[in-house]
Amino acid sequence: MLNPLKNLLTQFFMPDNGQSTFDEAHGLQLATAVLLVEVMRSDAAVTAAERAATVTALRHKFALSDDELARLLAQAEHTAKSANDYFRFTSAMNDQFTQAQKIQVVEYMWQVAYADGHLDANENHLISKVAGLLHVSHGDYIAAKLYAKEAAQLGKTNPV
Template sequence: MLNRIRRLFEQPDRALESLPGPDRLHLAAACLLVEAARLDDTIAPEERARILALVRSRFELSAEEAEELVTSAEQVTEGPAQWYAFTSRLKDSFDYEERVGLIEMLWEVVYADGELHHLESSLLRRVGGLLYVSDRDRGEARRRVMARLGLPVGPGVPDP
């Protein structure tokens, strides 16, 4: 996997297309996670650590592979956001439950610093729509993450 991702930067014009299917999907998902973390202009150390843990666990990667994937995602996402390119690939390749799982991963990243920035909330709404994840399932994923992280969940907590 590492060599295939390194080749991505030797052939930037081919970007995601230069990778085999699973690597392409892993990179697209990691790019969305990095975009979510970067929306408030910085990737906090706890957000990056969360991204590393999520991709390592979800994609069954070694620590080195996870680091390489996240570093590659950070490089790919420099400049203008490319949400549509990443989400369209994932929508076509992930089943519905996998897409809901990705939304849950995104919630974990945006809440890694303990607060939700309005741009992060907007991203989750847009990505949820692009992945064809219902508002209800997106909200349920958010509540699961908040409960897991020990954040207040309930009627007094507004939905983004």
């Protein structure tokens, strides 16, 4: 009779390491996806180009299948609508990502911002704020911006 209660308490206080690793990985994926979705939502309209840039960044960062990407993006869009700050997303990244990975997230954000061919002031402000929360130096922030801007220009002049 006490075994079910003991099992419940054990699961609560000492979760399975495999499950917590999965939850942690999914949490980082969701945090990254939410920040990219927030860039899409920060200007007047979400364009197909911004959505494609978001999917490309998530696919590159996490190597997910199309179904996993679709579910992650839907969950990120839902989560972004109810989020009132970015700290819970950036703090997970600060705990788990290397500095290079955090800079890469900022670069992905810039790629989404430049995807529609127009950099909105709200996008610029959002990325600046997130870069600060991720402890990305101003130099790395600018380098990521320039790299994404150059990549966006190359994409327009040399269609593949």
